[in-house]
Amino acid sequence: MTDTRALAPTTTRAGWRAWTALVALMLPVLLVSVDNTVLTFALPGIAADLAPTSAQQLWMIDAYSLVLAGLLVTAGSLGDRFGRRRMLLIGASGFGIVSVLAAFAPTAELLIAARAGLGVFGAMLMPSTLSLLRTIFTDRDQRRLALAVWASMFSAGAALGPILGGFILEHFWWGAVFLLAIPMLVPMLILVPLLVPESRDPRPGPVDLTSVALSMATMVPIVYGIKEIAVHGLSGTTAVLFAAGGGFGWLFVRRQLRLPVPMLDMALFRRPGFSGAVLVNLLSVTALVGFLYFVAQHLQLVVGLAPMIAGVMLLPGMAAMIVGGIGVVPIARRYSPRAVIPAALAFSVAGYVMVAWSGAHELGVLIAAFAVLGVGIGAAETVATELVLTRAEPEKAGAASAVSETAYEVGAVLGTSILGGILTWWYRATLDVPVGVPEELAFASRETLAGAMHAAETVGGVAGEALRQAAAVAFDGGVVVTSLIGAGLVVVAGVIAATTLGRHREVDRR
Structure with a gap:
Protein backbone atom coordinates (compact mmCIF):
# COMPACT_ATOMS: atom_id res chain seq x y z
CA MET A 1 0.00 0.00 0.00
CA THR A 2 1.22 3.46 -0.85
CA ASP A 3 2.10 5.61 2.11
CA THR A 4 -0.29 8.57 1.94
CA ARG A 5 2.39 10.78 3.39
CA ALA A 6 4.32 10.31 0.16
CA LEU A 7 1.54 12.16 -1.63
CA ALA A 8 1.84 15.15 0.68
CA PRO A 9 3.08 18.48 -0.62
CA THR A 10 6.56 17.67 0.69
CA THR A 11 7.28 15.95 -2.63
CA THR A 12 6.73 19.17 -4.58
CA ARG A 13 10.01 20.93 -5.21
CA ALA A 14 10.00 24.71 -5.44
CA GLY A 15 11.08 26.48 -8.63
CA TRP A 16 12.66 29.82 -9.44
CA ARG A 17 9.58 31.75 -8.32
CA ALA A 18 9.82 30.36 -4.79
CA TRP A 19 13.53 31.16 -4.52
CA THR A 20 12.89 34.69 -5.75
CA ALA A 21 10.16 34.95 -3.13
CA VAL A 38 22.53 49.79 13.62
CA LEU A 39 22.02 52.23 16.46
CA THR A 40 25.14 51.09 18.28
CA PHE A 41 27.42 52.91 15.85
CA ALA A 42 25.26 56.03 15.94
CA LEU A 43 25.40 56.26 19.75
CA PRO A 44 28.43 58.57 19.88
CA GLY A 45 26.77 61.05 17.52
CA ILE A 46 23.45 60.81 19.35
CA ALA A 47 25.19 61.26 22.71
CA ALA A 48 26.91 64.41 21.46
CA ASP A 49 23.75 65.84 19.87
CA LEU A 50 20.92 64.84 22.23
CA ALA A 51 22.97 64.42 25.45
CA PRO A 52 21.07 61.36 26.76
CA THR A 53 21.69 59.86 30.19
CA SER A 54 23.16 56.36 30.38
CA ALA A 55 19.67 54.95 31.06
CA GLN A 56 18.21 56.82 28.07
CA GLN A 57 21.04 55.54 25.91
CA LEU A 58 20.14 51.97 26.81
CA TRP A 59 16.43 52.66 26.22
CA MET A 60 17.18 54.01 22.74
CA ILE A 61 18.46 50.58 21.83
CA ASP A 62 16.08 48.44 23.87
CA ALA A 63 12.74 50.19 23.33
CA TYR A 64 12.65 48.74 19.81
CA SER A 65 13.50 45.15 20.73
CA LEU A 66 11.36 45.19 23.88
CA VAL A 67 8.16 46.30 22.12
CA LEU A 68 8.84 44.04 19.15
CA ALA A 69 9.39 40.99 21.36
CA GLY A 70 6.29 41.74 23.41
CA LEU A 71 4.05 41.96 20.34
CA LEU A 72 5.43 39.13 18.19
CA VAL A 73 2.96 36.51 19.40
CA THR A 74 0.10 38.98 19.00
CA ALA A 75 1.17 39.91 15.49
CA GLY A 76 1.50 36.24 14.59
CA SER A 77 -2.07 35.64 15.77
CA LEU A 78 -3.33 38.59 13.72
CA GLY A 79 -1.47 37.28 10.68
CA ASP A 80 -3.07 33.86 11.09
CA ARG A 81 -6.49 35.47 11.19
CA PHE A 82 -6.23 38.25 8.58
CA GLY A 83 -3.46 36.97 6.32
CA ARG A 84 0.29 36.74 6.86
CA ARG A 85 1.19 38.51 3.64
CA ARG A 86 -1.23 41.32 4.41
CA MET A 87 0.29 41.76 7.87
CA LEU A 88 3.75 41.82 6.30
CA LEU A 89 2.80 44.65 3.94
CA ILE A 90 1.09 46.70 6.66
CA GLY A 91 4.12 46.34 8.89
CA ALA A 92 6.49 47.37 6.11
CA SER A 93 4.51 50.53 5.32
CA GLY A 94 4.31 51.60 8.97
CA PHE A 95 7.96 50.80 9.57
CA GLY A 96 8.99 53.12 6.75
CA ILE A 97 6.91 56.03 8.05
CA VAL A 98 8.16 55.75 11.64
CA SER A 99 11.75 55.38 10.42
CA VAL A 100 11.52 58.85 8.92
CA LEU A 101 10.19 60.22 12.23
CA ALA A 102 13.07 58.60 14.12
CA ALA A 103 15.61 60.11 11.73
CA PHE A 104 14.52 63.63 12.62
CA ALA A 105 13.79 63.15 16.35
CA PRO A 106 14.87 66.37 18.16
CA THR A 107 15.13 64.91 21.69
CA ALA A 108 16.19 61.68 23.37
CA GLU A 109 12.64 61.09 24.60
CA LEU A 110 11.13 61.38 21.11
CA LEU A 111 13.80 59.09 19.68
CA ILE A 112 12.94 56.47 22.29
CA ALA A 113 9.25 56.83 21.40
CA ALA A 114 10.03 56.42 17.70
CA ARG A 115 12.09 53.31 18.43
CA ALA A 116 9.10 51.87 20.30
CA GLY A 117 6.90 52.63 17.26
CA LEU A 118 9.38 50.80 15.05
CA GLY A 119 8.99 47.83 17.37
CA VAL A 120 5.22 47.81 16.84
CA PHE A 121 5.50 47.59 13.06
CA GLY A 122 8.56 45.35 13.22
CA ALA A 123 6.44 42.83 15.10
CA MET A 124 4.09 42.73 12.11
CA LEU A 125 6.97 41.89 9.79
CA MET A 126 8.71 39.04 11.55
CA PRO A 127 6.11 36.30 12.30
CA SER A 128 5.00 36.25 8.68
CA THR A 129 8.39 35.38 7.21
CA LEU A 130 8.92 31.91 8.70
CA SER A 131 5.26 30.95 8.31
CA LEU A 132 5.31 31.95 4.65
CA LEU A 133 8.58 30.10 4.06
CA ARG A 134 7.07 26.90 5.38
CA THR A 135 4.14 27.38 3.02
CA ILE A 136 6.32 28.13 -0.01
CA PHE A 137 8.94 25.40 0.51
CA THR A 138 7.10 22.12 1.01
CA ASP A 139 10.10 19.93 0.15
CA ARG A 140 12.02 19.18 3.35
CA ASP A 141 15.54 19.57 1.95
CA GLN A 142 14.66 22.81 0.18
CA ARG A 143 12.95 24.13 3.27
CA ARG A 144 16.00 23.27 5.39
CA LEU A 145 18.19 25.31 3.05
CA ALA A 146 15.68 28.18 3.02
CA LEU A 147 15.63 28.22 6.82
CA ALA A 148 19.42 28.19 6.86
CA VAL A 149 19.43 31.27 4.63
CA TRP A 150 16.84 32.90 6.91
CA ALA A 151 18.85 32.25 10.05
CA SER A 152 22.08 33.32 8.36
CA MET A 153 20.55 36.57 7.13
CA PHE A 154 19.23 37.35 10.59
CA SER A 155 22.64 36.80 12.12
CA ALA A 156 24.40 38.62 9.31
CA GLY A 157 22.00 41.52 9.66
CA ALA A 158 23.07 41.98 13.26
CA ALA A 159 26.61 42.54 12.00
CA LEU A 160 25.54 44.41 8.87
CA GLY A 161 23.83 47.05 10.98
CA PRO A 162 27.05 48.55 12.34
CA ILE A 163 28.71 48.27 8.92
CA LEU A 164 25.92 50.13 7.16
CA GLY A 165 25.75 52.52 10.08
CA GLY A 166 29.47 53.18 9.81
CA PHE A 167 29.22 53.89 6.08
CA ILE A 168 26.28 56.23 6.53
CA LEU A 169 27.80 58.06 9.49
CA GLU A 170 30.94 58.64 7.51
CA HIS A 171 28.95 60.86 5.15
CA PHE A 172 25.72 61.91 6.92
CA TRP A 173 24.32 62.79 10.35
CA TRP A 174 23.21 60.12 12.82
CA GLY A 175 19.54 60.27 11.84
CA ALA A 176 20.37 58.91 8.39
CA VAL A 177 20.89 55.41 9.83
CA PHE A 178 17.12 55.14 10.16
CA LEU A 179 16.52 56.14 6.55
CA LEU A 180 18.29 53.04 5.22
CA ALA A 181 14.96 51.22 5.85
CA ILE A 182 13.46 52.99 2.83
CA PRO A 183 15.57 51.39 0.06
CA MET A 184 15.02 48.00 1.70
CA LEU A 185 11.26 48.39 2.04
CA VAL A 186 10.44 49.68 -1.44
CA PRO A 187 11.54 46.56 -3.38
CA MET A 188 9.89 44.37 -0.76
CA LEU A 189 6.57 46.16 -1.17
CA ILE A 190 6.83 45.53 -4.92
CA LEU A 191 8.04 41.91 -4.91
CA VAL A 192 5.98 40.41 -2.09
CA PRO A 193 2.53 40.96 -3.72
CA LEU A 194 3.88 39.52 -6.99
CA LEU A 195 5.73 36.47 -5.67
CA VAL A 196 4.43 35.52 -2.24
CA PRO A 197 1.01 33.82 -2.00
CA GLU A 198 -1.36 34.78 0.80
CA SER A 199 -1.46 32.36 3.72
CA ARG A 200 -3.92 32.05 6.61
CA ASP A 201 -4.66 29.61 9.39
CA PRO A 202 -7.86 27.77 8.33
CA ARG A 203 -8.95 27.64 12.00
CA PRO A 204 -7.62 30.80 13.64
CA GLY A 205 -8.27 31.50 17.27
CA PRO A 206 -9.72 34.78 18.55
CA VAL A 207 -7.56 37.79 19.31
CA ASP A 208 -7.29 37.86 23.10
CA LEU A 209 -6.51 41.39 24.29
CA THR A 210 -5.98 40.21 27.85
CA SER A 211 -3.19 37.88 26.71
CA VAL A 212 -1.64 40.73 24.75
CA ALA A 213 -1.63 42.95 27.83
CA LEU A 214 -0.24 40.19 30.04
CA SER A 215 2.62 39.43 27.65
CA MET A 216 3.68 43.06 27.59
CA ALA A 217 3.20 43.39 31.37
CA THR A 218 5.55 40.44 31.80
CA MET A 219 8.43 41.74 29.72
CA VAL A 220 8.48 45.45 30.49
CA PRO A 221 9.05 45.25 34.28
CA ILE A 222 11.71 42.55 33.97
CA VAL A 223 13.77 44.36 31.34
CA TYR A 224 13.31 47.68 33.12
CA GLY A 225 14.50 46.04 36.32
CA ILE A 226 17.66 44.86 34.55
CA LYS A 227 18.28 48.41 33.37
CA GLU A 228 17.80 49.77 36.88
CA ILE A 229 20.38 47.32 38.21
CA ALA A 230 22.81 48.42 35.50
CA VAL A 231 22.40 52.11 36.34
CA HIS A 232 21.58 52.21 40.07
CA GLY A 233 22.35 48.72 41.38
CA LEU A 234 20.11 46.41 43.40
CA SER A 235 17.29 48.07 45.26
CA GLY A 236 13.77 47.54 46.51
CA THR A 237 12.47 48.96 43.24
CA THR A 238 14.19 46.32 41.15
CA ALA A 239 12.82 43.56 43.38
CA VAL A 240 9.31 44.91 42.88
CA LEU A 241 9.82 45.07 39.12
CA PHE A 242 11.03 41.48 38.89
CA ALA A 243 8.21 40.28 41.10
CA ALA A 244 5.65 42.11 38.97
CA GLY A 245 7.05 40.68 35.75
CA GLY A 246 7.11 37.16 37.18
CA GLY A 247 3.56 37.51 38.46
CA PHE A 248 2.20 38.69 35.14
CA GLY A 249 4.13 35.91 33.39
CA TRP A 250 2.46 33.34 35.63
CA LEU A 251 -0.95 34.82 34.81
CA PHE A 252 -0.14 34.75 31.09
CA VAL A 253 0.79 31.06 31.17
CA ARG A 254 -2.24 30.21 33.29
CA ARG A 255 -4.55 31.99 30.86
CA GLN A 256 -3.05 30.24 27.84
CA LEU A 257 -3.59 26.86 29.49
CA ARG A 258 -7.26 27.66 30.12
CA LEU A 259 -8.21 29.19 26.77
CA PRO A 260 -9.85 26.82 24.24
CA VAL A 261 -7.67 28.33 21.49
CA PRO A 262 -4.73 30.05 23.22
CA MET A 263 -2.75 32.87 21.68
CA LEU A 264 0.35 30.79 22.42
CA ASP A 265 0.03 27.01 22.72
CA MET A 266 2.03 26.15 25.83
CA ALA A 267 2.03 22.47 24.83
CA LEU A 268 4.79 23.31 22.35
CA PHE A 269 7.20 23.83 25.24
CA ARG A 270 6.61 20.29 26.52
CA ARG A 271 8.02 18.76 23.33
CA PRO A 272 11.59 17.43 23.36
CA GLY A 273 13.86 19.73 21.45
CA PHE A 274 11.49 22.70 21.11
CA SER A 275 12.27 24.47 24.37
CA GLY A 276 15.94 23.60 24.14
CA ALA A 277 16.22 25.04 20.64
CA VAL A 278 14.43 28.23 21.70
CA LEU A 279 16.82 28.69 24.64
CA VAL A 280 19.83 28.11 22.39
CA ASN A 281 18.65 30.91 20.09
CA LEU A 282 17.93 33.18 23.05
CA LEU A 283 21.36 32.78 24.62
CA SER A 284 23.20 32.89 21.29
CA VAL A 285 21.64 36.21 20.30
CA THR A 286 22.23 37.58 23.81
CA ALA A 287 25.93 36.83 23.44
CA LEU A 288 26.11 38.20 19.89
CA VAL A 289 24.34 41.51 20.60
CA GLY A 290 26.31 41.97 23.81
CA PHE A 291 29.52 41.56 21.85
CA LEU A 292 28.42 44.08 19.22
CA TYR A 293 27.38 46.56 21.93
CA PHE A 294 30.88 46.91 23.31
CA VAL A 295 32.91 46.33 20.14
CA ALA A 296 31.18 49.21 18.32
CA GLN A 297 32.06 51.67 21.07
CA HIS A 298 35.56 50.28 21.55
CA LEU A 299 36.46 50.62 17.87
CA GLN A 300 35.22 54.20 17.60
CA LEU A 301 35.86 55.74 21.00
CA VAL A 302 38.87 53.82 22.33
CA VAL A 303 40.73 52.82 19.16
CA GLY A 304 39.64 56.06 17.46
CA LEU A 305 38.50 54.59 14.13
CA ALA A 306 36.11 56.49 11.89
CA PRO A 307 32.60 54.96 11.80
CA MET A 308 33.07 53.57 8.28
CA ILE A 309 36.43 51.94 9.07
CA ALA A 310 35.04 50.54 12.31
CA GLY A 311 32.16 49.00 10.38
CA VAL A 312 34.50 47.41 7.83
CA MET A 313 36.39 45.78 10.71
CA LEU A 314 33.29 43.67 11.34
CA LEU A 315 33.03 42.31 7.77
CA PRO A 316 34.96 39.09 8.51
CA GLY A 317 32.57 38.31 11.34
CA MET A 318 29.53 38.89 9.14
CA ALA A 319 30.93 36.63 6.42
CA ALA A 320 31.74 33.99 9.03
CA MET A 321 28.12 33.96 10.23
CA ILE A 322 26.83 33.38 6.71
CA VAL A 323 29.37 30.64 6.03
CA GLY A 324 28.65 28.97 9.35
CA GLY A 325 24.88 29.17 8.93
CA ILE A 326 24.75 27.70 5.43
CA GLY A 327 27.77 25.42 5.76
CA VAL A 328 26.22 23.56 8.70
CA VAL A 329 23.29 22.30 6.58
CA PRO A 330 25.01 19.18 5.15
CA ILE A 331 26.56 18.47 8.56
CA ALA A 332 23.17 18.70 10.28
CA ARG A 333 21.80 16.08 7.87
CA ARG A 334 24.25 13.48 9.16
CA TYR A 335 24.72 14.27 12.84
CA SER A 336 22.44 14.82 15.81
CA PRO A 337 21.69 18.43 16.82
CA ARG A 338 22.80 17.59 20.37
CA ALA A 339 26.28 17.15 18.92
CA VAL A 340 26.24 19.78 16.16
CA ILE A 341 25.04 22.73 18.26
CA PRO A 342 27.49 22.33 21.17
CA ALA A 343 30.34 21.87 18.69
CA ALA A 344 29.33 25.07 16.90
CA LEU A 345 28.99 27.02 20.13
CA ALA A 346 32.49 25.97 21.16
CA PHE A 347 33.72 28.36 18.45
CA SER A 348 31.72 31.19 20.01
CA VAL A 349 33.17 30.48 23.44
CA ALA A 350 36.66 30.60 21.91
CA GLY A 351 35.87 34.00 20.37
CA TYR A 352 34.86 35.49 23.70
CA VAL A 353 37.87 33.98 25.47
CA MET A 354 40.15 35.57 22.85
CA VAL A 355 38.74 39.00 23.71
CA ALA A 356 39.03 38.43 27.44
CA TRP A 357 42.61 37.15 27.10
CA SER A 358 43.77 40.11 24.99
CA GLY A 359 41.82 42.66 26.99
CA ALA A 360 40.44 44.07 23.70
CA HIS A 361 43.73 45.91 23.20
CA GLU A 362 44.80 44.20 19.96
CA LEU A 363 42.66 45.11 16.97
CA GLY A 364 43.62 42.00 15.00
CA VAL A 365 42.60 39.73 17.85
CA LEU A 366 39.27 41.53 18.19
CA ILE A 367 38.48 41.07 14.49
CA ALA A 368 39.51 37.41 14.54
CA ALA A 369 37.49 36.82 17.70
CA PHE A 370 34.34 38.15 16.06
CA ALA A 371 34.89 35.87 13.05
CA VAL A 372 35.32 32.82 15.29
CA LEU A 373 32.28 33.80 17.34
CA GLY A 374 30.28 34.36 14.15
CA VAL A 375 30.92 30.87 12.80
CA GLY A 376 29.51 29.32 15.95
CA ILE A 377 26.50 31.59 16.30
CA GLY A 378 25.53 31.25 12.63
CA ALA A 379 25.72 27.45 12.66
CA ALA A 380 23.93 27.01 15.98
CA GLU A 381 21.05 29.31 15.06
CA THR A 382 20.45 27.55 11.75
CA VAL A 383 20.05 24.16 13.40
CA ALA A 384 18.06 25.51 16.33
CA THR A 385 15.62 27.43 14.10
CA GLU A 386 14.94 24.33 12.02
CA LEU A 387 14.23 22.35 15.19
CA VAL A 388 11.78 24.97 16.44
CA LEU A 389 9.70 24.73 13.26
CA THR A 390 9.92 20.99 12.61
CA ARG A 391 8.81 20.16 16.13
CA ALA A 392 5.48 21.94 15.55
CA GLU A 393 2.61 20.82 13.31
CA PRO A 394 2.10 22.86 10.12
CA GLU A 395 -1.05 24.47 11.51
CA LYS A 396 1.00 25.73 14.46
CA ALA A 397 3.78 27.14 12.29
CA GLY A 398 2.68 30.69 13.10
CA ALA A 399 2.94 30.13 16.85
CA ALA A 400 6.28 28.35 16.48
CA SER A 401 7.59 31.17 14.28
CA ALA A 402 6.50 33.77 16.82
CA VAL A 403 8.23 31.89 19.65
CA SER A 404 11.42 31.55 17.62
CA GLU A 405 11.51 35.21 16.70
CA THR A 406 10.59 36.24 20.24
CA ALA A 407 13.72 34.41 21.38
CA TYR A 408 15.77 36.41 18.87
CA GLU A 409 14.34 39.72 20.03
CA VAL A 410 14.44 38.97 23.74
CA GLY A 411 18.04 37.93 23.22
CA ALA A 412 18.74 41.30 21.63
CA VAL A 413 17.19 43.06 24.63
CA LEU A 414 19.11 40.96 27.12
CA GLY A 415 22.34 41.35 25.19
CA THR A 416 22.18 45.09 25.67
CA SER A 417 20.52 45.09 29.08
CA ILE A 418 22.60 42.42 30.79
CA LEU A 419 25.98 42.57 29.07
CA GLY A 420 25.66 46.26 28.23
CA GLY A 421 24.38 46.97 31.73
CA ILE A 422 27.24 45.10 33.37
CA LEU A 423 29.71 46.95 31.17
CA THR A 424 28.12 50.28 32.13
CA TRP A 425 28.21 49.38 35.81
CA TRP A 426 31.88 48.35 35.67
CA TYR A 427 32.80 51.50 33.74
CA ARG A 428 31.10 53.80 36.23
CA ALA A 429 32.46 51.92 39.23
CA THR A 430 36.10 51.91 38.10
CA LEU A 431 36.45 55.24 36.26
CA ASP A 432 38.88 57.48 38.13
CA VAL A 433 38.30 61.03 36.90
CA PRO A 434 41.63 62.91 37.12
CA VAL A 435 42.12 66.20 38.91
CA GLY A 436 41.49 69.25 36.77
CA VAL A 437 38.25 68.11 35.12
CA PRO A 438 35.29 70.43 35.93
CA GLU A 439 32.49 68.83 37.92
CA GLU A 440 29.88 69.01 35.16
CA LEU A 441 32.26 67.33 32.71
CA ALA A 442 33.21 64.76 35.34
CA PHE A 443 29.52 63.88 35.73
CA ALA A 444 29.12 63.45 31.96
CA SER A 445 32.27 61.31 31.91
CA ARG A 446 30.82 58.93 34.48
CA GLU A 447 27.57 58.57 32.55
CA THR A 448 28.93 57.17 29.26
CA LEU A 449 32.19 56.48 27.47
CA ALA A 450 31.12 58.92 24.74
CA GLY A 451 30.58 61.58 27.40
CA ALA A 452 34.08 60.98 28.77
CA MET A 453 35.73 61.26 25.36
CA HIS A 454 33.80 64.44 24.59
CA ALA A 455 34.80 65.87 27.99
CA ALA A 456 38.45 64.92 27.36
CA GLU A 457 38.39 66.81 24.08
CA THR A 458 36.79 69.81 25.77
CA VAL A 459 39.30 69.91 28.64
CA GLY A 460 42.34 69.23 26.45
CA GLY A 461 45.93 69.28 27.63
CA VAL A 462 47.34 66.89 30.20
CA ALA A 463 44.06 66.61 32.13
CA GLY A 464 42.11 65.80 28.96
CA GLU A 465 44.56 63.09 27.92
CA ALA A 466 44.52 61.63 31.41
CA LEU A 467 40.71 61.49 31.33
CA ARG A 468 40.76 59.79 27.93
CA GLN A 469 43.20 57.14 29.15
CA ALA A 470 41.26 56.59 32.39
CA ALA A 471 37.99 56.14 30.46
CA ALA A 472 39.61 53.69 28.03
CA VAL A 473 41.05 51.61 30.88
CA ALA A 474 37.73 51.53 32.73
CA PHE A 475 35.78 50.59 29.60
CA ASP A 476 38.20 47.88 28.47
CA GLY A 477 38.20 46.43 31.98
CA GLY A 478 34.46 46.08 31.64
CA VAL A 479 34.94 44.44 28.23
CA VAL A 480 37.04 41.69 29.84
CA VAL A 481 34.39 41.01 32.48
CA THR A 482 31.59 41.13 29.90
CA SER A 483 33.47 38.74 27.60
CA LEU A 484 33.82 36.16 30.34
CA ILE A 485 30.12 36.42 31.13
CA GLY A 486 29.27 36.12 27.42
CA ALA A 487 31.41 32.99 27.19
CA GLY A 488 29.55 31.59 30.19
CA LEU A 489 26.17 32.22 28.50
CA VAL A 490 27.30 30.36 25.40
CA VAL A 491 28.55 27.45 27.52
CA VAL A 492 25.11 27.27 29.13
CA ALA A 493 23.52 27.20 25.67
CA GLY A 494 25.78 24.32 24.67
CA VAL A 495 24.89 22.35 27.80
CA ILE A 496 21.18 22.93 27.14
CA ALA A 497 21.56 21.65 23.58
CA ALA A 498 23.49 18.57 24.67
CA THR A 499 20.97 17.64 27.36
CA THR A 500 17.59 18.58 25.86
CA LEU A 501 17.84 17.79 22.16
CA GLY A 502 17.17 14.29 20.90
CA ARG A 503 19.80 11.75 20.02
CA HIS A 504 18.55 11.54 16.44
CA ARG A 505 17.46 13.96 13.76
CA GLU A 506 14.13 15.55 14.64
CA VAL A 507 11.15 14.28 12.65
CA ASP A 508 9.62 16.70 10.19
CA ARG A 509 5.95 17.01 11.10
CA ARG A 510 4.77 18.22 7.73
Missing part, protein backbone atom coordinates in the same frame (compact mmCIF):
# COMPACT_ATOMS: atom_id res chain seq x y z
CA LEU A 22 12.76 33.92 -0.56
CA VAL A 23 14.89 36.89 -1.60
CA ALA A 24 11.89 39.18 -1.07
CA LEU A 25 11.23 37.68 2.36
CA MET A 26 14.86 38.19 3.34
CA LEU A 27 14.42 41.96 3.12
CA PRO A 28 12.20 42.30 6.22
CA VAL A 29 14.46 39.85 8.08
CA LEU A 30 17.50 41.95 7.27
CA LEU A 31 15.64 45.14 8.06
CA VAL A 32 14.54 44.08 11.54
CA SER A 33 17.89 42.48 12.33
CA VAL A 34 19.87 45.49 11.08
CA ASP A 35 17.70 47.80 13.15
CA ASN A 36 18.61 45.80 16.26
CA THR A 37 22.27 46.85 16.01
